[in-house]
Amino acid sequence: MSFNETYEKELAFQADRRRATVKFIKIVSDLWYDKAIELVLFRNQLIDRNVSQILNLHEYAGEFVQKPISIFDSVEIAQAIRTLDLPPAKLDIGKLTYEFQLVDQKHANATAFVAEKLKSAKKNGSIKPKDVVLYGFGRIGRLVARELMTRTGAGNQLRLRAIVTRGKLDQTVLEKRASLLRNDSVHGDFSGTVVADIKNNALIINGTTVNIISANNPEDIDYTQYGINHALVIDNTGAFRDQEALSRHLLSKGVDKVLLTAPGKGVPNIVHGVNHLEYNPDVVDIFSAASCTTNAITPILKAVEDAYGVEHGHLETIHAYTNDQNLVDNYHSKYRRGRAAALNMVITETGAGSAVAKALPSLEGKLTSNAIRVPVPNGSLAILNLELQSETSVEAINALMKKSALEGPLVEQIKYELSDELVSSDIVGSSAPSIFDSKATIVSPNNKNAILYIWYDNEYGYSHQVVRLAKYIAKVRRYTYY
Known part of the structure; x- marks a missing residue:
């Protein structure tokens, strides 16, 4: 085969790969928005990724397991997942694809394999969405807001309903808050839309209203006025660090859980994945996500x-x-x-x-x-x-x-x-x-x-730990396959 023939063959293969990746991205989006099923690739997020990013993640996955993980295989497994009647879930398609390559001869097709692997998913109970309030809107608060709004999907888990700040609220303040959420010098632009709603003192994030509330004291706020009930308050101000101070949030109408994004005194300090199961959210009301x-x-x-x-x-x-x-x-x-x-x-x-x-x-x-x-x-x-x-x-x-x-x-x-x-x-x-x-x-x-x-x-890695712990506290963790 000549150099030119080889080159043309390489071009054709890359075009096929990229077309398959576009198809994969559509399946990932459909599963997320239609069924609240989130696909990840060895824990790397796939939602809102472009073609090149998806292909690079497949290269990493292949290195990680020392066996090629092909986008074509991922499409086959993703299509199989789409055919099944599954509850809201978070599924590692990298792990599924790798396992399918190892044992595919035992199953008639990818659908049969996936059905066998995920058969326990239907045992998962129903999830009741949880309202969330961000108390403070600094570096961690804004990244948590980005994550919550990007991953809202059908709204089956955590729903960001309000953000509490100090000081007056006017057009300039709201527009500055919107700008800080929209633009970030370290983490880049927010992959969504943020519009300041001056009339209603709110930010419209990805088309969803998030109320901006000005308050000096947690106990002064009546969240039920905004339709918020049984909310989880994520306190990222750094002003309230112990059991007594954080308990002030529970005096607010509409709040029943509190999560501090800093080390706390007199409250459980949790590193999600290590010790979160030691504390029952039905019993404990205040948590710390440590540092x-x-x-x-x-x-x-x-x-x-x-x-x-x-x-x-x-x-x-x-x-x-x-x-x-x-x-x-x-x-x-x-x-x-x-x-x-x-x-x-x-x-x-x-x-x-x-x-x-x-x-x-x-x-x-x-x-x-x-x-x-x-x-x-x-x-x-x-x-x-x-x-x-x-x-x-x-x-x-x-x-x-x-x-x-x-x-x-x-x-x-x-x-x-x-x-x-x-x-x-x-x-x-x-x-x-x-x-x-x-x-x-x-x-x-x-x-x-x-x-x-x-x-x-x-900032970003810690914010994800905060969100993971928030889901545990709110009891909205989906079925997972890692």
């Missing part, structure tokens, strides 16, 4: 503790600067944080080392921790230096993390990264709170000391 760093390291520590046991260790987090720091040198209540954030590496403290014990009591008193804020606006790195109770190796640690990212209770939390070229900007936009850098793992010659590198998008 971004705690959510990054705890899933990794859980896997290591279960497999090897941890004698002791140290956490050093190389953290993006935050709004708490000064843009230029100025007075700050904490040492060093007053120095210009975008010009300096700043040593500061983190409570993540001790906070881990709230989710993993077996690590109580075993971890020290510190933090270095660095001149990047987002994207952080946690370095765990662990003395283990039993011996391991680089290969064994990496195999453990890969298995944890592929199956079990931590699949939403741990992403196994294969790239030799990974840098902080590459992980911006990752929905996993823990991105395990398999190429950076170090194990000492005595096989008892392991140094692990965990990347995390301290």
Whole structure:
């Protein structure tokens, strides 16, 4: 075959691949909007992805399982899912496709295979949608709002009904709030529409009304005036951090659950995937989603503790600067944080080392921790230096993390990264709170000391953990197949 013939054949194949991807995108959208069935590819989101992004995710999937995952196979499995009568669900089509390739000879076709794998889905009970109020509209609040509105679908799970801010509401304020939601210097433009409704003090997000409420005190608000009942309040102000302060939300009419997006005192601190099942939302009314760093390291520590046991260790987090720091040198209540954030590496403290014990009591008193804020606006790195109770190796640690990212209770939390070229900007936009850098793992010659590198998008990844926990608290978690 000549060079030109080979080239023409390659062009034809790429055209076929892209046509198949367009077909796949339509099936993904139809399943989501018609049946509230969300497809993901090894936990990577597929909704609102373009053709190139879908194909790149398939390349990653093939590397991950060391077996080609073809878009043509994904289309076949997606079509099979579409033919079945399933309840609202979240299904990993990458895992299904991989398993079908392994055992397809046992089934007449893809539909028979998928029906067998998902036969337990119909046992899932019905879901009652939950109203959500965002109390505060800063970095985390806006990302949570984006996620809730992008994933609204048919509205069977969490429904964002209101956002509470302080200060007056007028045309300028509402338009600025809309602009901040619409545009983001780190995470890019919102993949939807945001319009300020001046007359009704609301934002129209993707065609849906979200009321903007101005209030200085939680207990002053009557949410029922806005048709909001039995709501979950997600407090991301940072102003209310303990049981007493957070309980003020429960004095509002129309609220029955509260979720704090920061470490909390006197309330359960939850790392979803690790300890959320220990607290029954029928009994507990106030939850904390802990911190971004705690959510990054705890899933990794859980896997290591279960497999090897941890004698002791140290956490050093190389953290993006935050709004708490000064843009230029100025007075700050904490040492060093007053120095210009975008010009300096700043040593500061983190409570993540001790906070881990709230989710993993077996690590109580075993971890020290510190933090270095660095001149990047987002994207952080946690370095765990662990003395283990039993011996391991680089290969064994990496195999453990890969298995944890592929199956079990931590699949939403741990992403196994294969790239030799990974840098902080590459992980911006990752929905996993823990991105395990398999190429950076170090194990000492005595096989008892392991140094692990965990990347995390301290805004986006954490926001997804908040939403996962919110779904658990609201009891709107769908059937999942991971």
